[in-house]
Amino acid sequence: MIWRPFTQEKTTPPPVKITKGEGAYLFAENGDKYVDMISSWFVNLHGHANPEMAEVISHQARTLEHVIFTKFTHEPAEKLVEGLKHIVPPELNRYFFSDNGSTAVEVALKMAFQYFINIGEENRNVFLSLEGGYYGDTFGAMSVSGVNSKYHATFSDLFFKTLMIDVPEYYDGVESIEEKENDIIDDLEKKLKSVGNRICALILEPLLQGSFGMRLYRPEFLERLVNKVKEYGILVIFDEVLTGFFRTGKMFALEHTNVLPDFICLSKGLTGGFLPLALTIASDKIYNAFLSGDKKKTFLHGHSYTANPIACAAACKSLEILLRQETVDRIGAISQFHRCHSIPRAAKRRSIGAVTAFDANSEDAANHVINKAWENGIFLRPLGRTLYLFPPYCVSDEDLSRTYDIINKFL
Numbered sequence: 001m002i003w004r005p006f007t008q009e010k011t012t013p014p015p016v017k018i019t020k021g022e023g024a025y026l027f028a029e030n031g032d033k034y035v036d037m038i039s040s041w042f043v044n045l046h047g048h049a050n051p052e053m054a055e056v057i058s059h060q061a062r063t064l065e066h067v068i069f070t071k072f073t074h075e076p077a078e079k080l081v082e083g084l085k086h087i088v089p090p091e092l093n094r095y096f097f098s099d100n101g102s103t104a105v106e107v108a109l110k111m112a113f114q115y116f117i118n119i120g121e122e123n124r125n126v127f128l129s130l131e132g133g134y135y136g137d138t139f140g141a142m143s144v145s146g147v148n149s150k151y152h153a154t155f156s157d158l159f160f161k162t163l164m165i166d167v168p169e170y171y172d173g174v175e176s177i178e179e180k181e182n183d184i185i186d187d188l189e190k191k192l193k194s195v196g197n198r199i200c201a202l203i204l205e206p207l208l209q210g211s212f213g214m215r216l217y218r219p220e221f222l223e224r225l226v227n228k229v230k231e232y233g234i235l236v237i238f239d240e241v242l243t244g245f246f247r248t249g250k251m252f253a254l255e256h257t258n259v260l261p262d263f264i265c266l267s268k269g270l271t272g273g274f275l276p277l278a279l280t281i282a283s284d285k286i287y288n289a290f291l292s293g294d295k296k297k298t299f300l301h302g303h304s305y306t307a308n309p310i311a312c313a314a315a316c317k318s319l320e321i322l323l324r325q326e327t328v329d330r331i332g333a334i335s336q337f338h339r340c341h342s343i344p345r346a347a348k349r350r351s352i353g354a355v356t357a358f359d360a361n362s363e364d365a366a367n368h369v370i371n372k373a374w375e376n377g378i379f380l381r382p383l384g385r386t387l388y389l390f391p392p393y394c395v396s397d398e399d400l401s402r403t404y405d406i407i408n409k410f411l
């Protein structure tokens with residue numbers, strides 16, 4: 001029997017068998033059709049079973065399916081790095097491959113920690129993170145999500161030490177945001193004065209905390225945070241696993257700001273949602289600290305499927321489709337759609353780029369909307385009492401419109 005992720009098997013109904021995907025739609029075995037309004041856990045960019053993607057994947061599988069990525073390299077990985085170089089800030093130019101968002105984060109955490117050991121600052125063994133962050137389900141990722149994480153608290157005895165910073169939540173009509181931001185920066189300053197030289201890295205999801213509840217904060221706050229921790233020699237990791245590839249309206253969320261991290265983590269949309277692949281991209285400063293005749297300074301980390309050629313070929317194609325004017329225009333149109341459509345009964349409405357979210361009065365109210373949407377052929381998934389739209393970029397205006405109508409009718 002299959003054991004599903006994030007599912008209480010005792011109380012959750014059996015899964016729906018999906019036999020086919022096409023564009024924004026999923027087709028069930030019984031003939032029902034659903035709009036995938038959450039991009040199947042935030043991964044799908046260009047639609048399900050996209051024929052162009054399927055073609056390159058099939059071609060690559062017939063050419064070279066996989067090879068160990070230590071002694072060998074291959075064209076799909078090199079082509080992908082070449083392509084990404086045009087869109088990733090040039091200061092971040094060392095590309096380390098892995099398989100999923102959690103491993104991209106583990107790699108960044110381990111690199112940050114070992115960086116300080118390699119340069120002889122061995123007392124930096126504390127991380128800094130934002131309250132409500134979600135970075136994946138492996139132990140490092142859980143540790144920086146923190147003991148208050150709604151997903152990971154069970155394992156908190158096993159976490160490594162992480163200090164938490166509050167998040168000045170931003171939404172339509174929010175009041176006194178600057179005051180809240182000032183208070184949090186003051187609190188941070190106090191923490192840094194006492195233990196700043198023990199902290200190895202700050203990790204955060206830039207501007208949009210996804211899995212906690214699609215919570216936004218302002219670029220101004222992010223800039224202050226990053227500039228402040230840099231005064232204490234702390235490294236900065238931007239987890240763009242969810243925010244990357246135009247979800248926030250820019251290729252990467254970091255482009256909304258004037259600050260740069262030392263690492264960015266990418267996954268999810270990297271292959272357009274077709275295959276698991278991830279990247280941790282670091283600066284030369286980090287990379288150079290691992291170059292040594294001393295073997296102990298090597299980064300001893302790797303996965304069997306590192307830089308899988310089929311996944312890399314899919315990522316190259318996805319990037320090509322993403323950069324087409326018609327895709328960029330479509331992402332702009334979805335963003336505009338969110339801005340122009342109100343949800344009068346929603347609390348804390350917030351939108352950024354192609355993502356919009358709001359809170360219902362209660363979890364029951366959120367579930368009521370989800371169920372009604374499902375009956376009407378729209379697949380949504382709540383985060384507590386938060387509802388959000390996070391569609392593939394090929395979603396039609398008609399399907400967006402229908403979704404807004406249903407939300408407004410049943411909320």
Ligand SMILES: Cc1ncc(COP(=O)(O)O)c(C=O)c1O
Pocket residue numbers: 100101102103105134135136137205210211239240241242243267268
């Ligand atoms: C910001 C962020 N980082 C990391 C992850 C973990 O990615 P994965 O589920 O591929 O391990 C997620 C997953 O939702 C995420 O949203």
